[in-house]
Structure formats: C-alpha cells, structure tokens
Amino acid sequence: MGSVPEQRFLPHIAYDSVIFGFSGEQLKILIMEYHNTGMFALPGGFVRVDEPLNDAVRRGLRERTGLDNIYLEQFYTFGSLERYQPEVMETILQANGFAVDDFRWMLDRFISVAYYALINYNKVNAQPDALSDSIKWYPLNDLPPLILDHADIVAKAHRTLQENLERKLVGMNLLPSRFTMKELQKVYEAILGTPLRRTTFQRKMLSLGILKRHEKRYSGKAHKAPYLYSFEGE
Amino acid sequence: MGSVPEQRFLPHIAYDSVIFGFSGEQLKILIMEYHNTGMFALPGGFVRVDEPLNDAVRRGLRERTGLDNIYLEQFYTFGSLERYQPEVMETILQANGFAVDDFRWMLDRFISVAYYALINYNKVNAQPDALSDSIKWYPLNDLPPLILDHADIVAKAHRTLQENLERKLVGMNLLPSRFTMKELQKVYEAILGTPLRRTTFQRKMLSLGILKRHEKRYSGKAHKAPYLYSFEGE
DNA sequence: CCAAAAGTGTTATATATACACCCATGA
C-alpha cells in the first residue's frame, strides 16, 4: 500500500485518460480497480500548481504505462454537476486507510479535462497507482461499471476517435512500428466497428502516401507473404 | 462603474468564448476592452460552485449578447503556464478601482475552457461587463493585440470552425433564419478564406437535403430574384 | 431588348467501389 506523494495540486481540476490499445482484433482500454471497493475508473490525476496541463497528463501516462512520446489528444472537458459525488472518493480513501480529513480537497467538485491516448499494446507495462490495486485492459464493449461519468467519457472518446480516424490517420499508433496491411485494416475495423473491403482499404491507404513499404513477412503459412509497412518517420 | 457580484466561483477555472458573427462579407468576433488599460480580451467568465460548466458559458453569453439558445461548441481547454500572468489581471483590477486584496483569487493561475459560438450578427445587443468599458465586433483578420494566450484561442477556434464546417454544416447559424444561397456562400467563403464555385456550391448545399426553399426575394435590382432558404426546423 | 445575376442541364474529370484475376507460399 503506497502513499500519495505530498504535492501541491490545483484544486477542482482533474484529468482523465482513455488509453486505447489493440490486441486480439479488439480495441481495449486501461481501467483501474480500487482496493476493496469493487469500483472501477479511468486512469486520471491532478495538475501540479506549477505544471502545464498537458505535461501533467503525459506524466500520468508515463507513470501508468512506462511509455513516453505517446499519441495523445485532448477531446473534451467534463463539468456537469452529476460528476460531483463526494461519497465515491470518500469510500475509496477509507478503503485505503487514509484519514479523510487529510484529503478533504479530493472530495470537492472537480472539472475534468479528458484525453485519449493510442499506444502499442505490447509495449505497455501497466502500473497501478497508490489508491488502486490493479490496472488492466478491458475490451471496449465489455467494460466493468465505471464510477461517476466515466462511461460517458469513454463513449465520447470512442466517438471522437472514429471521427478523427480518416482526418488524422491515427490507426498506426496502435500497432508496432512495422505492420501488415491486414493488421492495419483490423485496427480500422475495430475502431469503426464495421468490416471494410480489403482491396479498397489497401488502395486508400497506399494512395495517402504516408506508408513506407518494407520487406515481406514470411509466416510459414501456405500463402503469399504480405509486405510490412511503416508510418513515414519511424 | 459596476461592481463584481458577490458569487462563489470555482477557483482556477475560467472559460473564454470566441463569438463569431458575420457582417459585410466578413467574419467578426466580439472583443472586450478594459477600462483605462488599452487591454483587449475575449469575453469570458467563471463557473459558480453549484453550476454546470456549460450553463456558466450560456449564462455569460446571455449577459454579453442578450441571446439564448446559441449555437455553442466547446473546442479546447488551455492550461499552459504562459497564460499565468497575474500582473495583467492586477492592472485591470486597479484600473477599475478595486482593492486587489478583495480579488486575490483572480490573480491565481487559471485553466480556461474555450468555446466558440455562432450567432446572428444583427440580433446582438452587446453589453460590456463590470470590468470593461466596451465590447465590439472586430474582423477576424484585424484584431487588436489580445492579452495572455487569447490570440492562440482565437486561432484554434477558427481552425476548428473550418474543420467542422462540412461535417456539422454550421454555416446557417451565422445568418438570419431566411437567407439566399449567395449569402450562405459568402459565409462559407469567409470561414474557409477561399472563393467557392457558385454552381457547385448551390448543388452541394441542395443535395444535403437540409434546406427548405421559400419564396423569392425581390431586391428591386434588374436581375432574377433569388429564392430564400431556411435551415430545416426554423 | 439589354445587362445582371440566378438557376439548371450537359459533359468531362476525378474518385470510390466491386469484381476478377494473377501471384507467392508451403504442404
């Protein structure tokens, strides 16, 4: 059982992160479970008084995933009153043996800036924080019940990711640096939730001019070996 | 000289609004000038402790423009350290004859949630707030120097508006409820900053199926009278 | 009847989709 480091944070301001990974042809996100409460939440955190907002989020992601230089996008700031449920945080603090009085500021109303991140599933070494005993991948369509408005945050993150997919071409951030066209297509299909035509997809991706073709990958299977591609600049 | 109403606001959290209007074939935004300081800023405000974030912004817009039910979109939350310049707010408070000690919280670091609004220029009755002596329309490409990071906020608002223009079809929010195709085209051109082909534009808009055609508008000029259109649902 | 601007028709071009075919691979 760790202890919350004594830092000075901006009151009333939090961030939450929807961390997307791709594995087994499914889109997954990282969810934390709090000690002895059966409560699940998005990984989030607070902003130090002398720290830029974006740095705070990157710091949190580094602590949770061990990764730096992550593809990260701020997508909405949640400030409704429904998200103000002090009893939730109180339960969590008590379950961890903290004196609630010492963390009174955590029971205040928070406005949360939400980000989504796209990361390479295999590179992650997920680390829980002081208040939680696990951080695990869950398929997007099979999440545990989440606290506060975190289900809304996930839904909006997914919608925004879908909208940004063609415009910002972010699919490759979920894959290792070298990938086949089929793997890339599976990512797109997982994000959009619909099957795509193989040949059309291949041509569209190639026509963008942002993929570099490399050697073939021989799988040992009895069929033509697919080319490996990388995103320009890797 | 008014006085700031005694309200309890969430500390460290503000909002800023980029209010777009369209007049004289130009895109314009509302800018406030502070008393005796030569300082210009976006209209903004604070969030009451028991008030949803979005409501706070709508309340501010109502106070500034007299309008309700405005097209409003949250687009980014600004939280860099460069935007922390307490001397700016100090100057403004002093110029208004306020005792700085009574408003110490205003000198803190603020994270600002930014929104843009699209309104019908002619319906606005712009009202300055307690700290400013004027609120005026400025063309987007001829703004006065703005405080803090407000120029960045405007730039990002404009970029987001451009990106959303096709996807969300927001052009009509800047016009009166009945408008000609030419007027709508001028709005699009002002937002995108490029001329569009007349015939192509007409066809594209009509093909969307969201415009209702009404009677013609006779201008007294010696040419064919254009049809008036409205957005479905007005 | 003319000039100006609006609306529509026609054709050309570009882009997206569907389908077919050929190629590489290992058993």
Add this chain to the structure above:
DNA sequence: TCATGGGTGTATATATAACACTTTTGG
C-alpha cells in the same frame, strides 16, 4: 499442384468540377 491469402488490373458507379445555356428581373 493445390489451397490460401496477398496484390493489382479493370470495369462500373458515384461524386465533383467546368462550362454553357436558359430564366427572371428592372431599367
């Protein structure tokens, strides 16, 4: 040489653009 999946060629459909033509209006 067969089955499997990858890559590309070709036809078709659809969307976009360019241009011309016709219509309406007031002088």
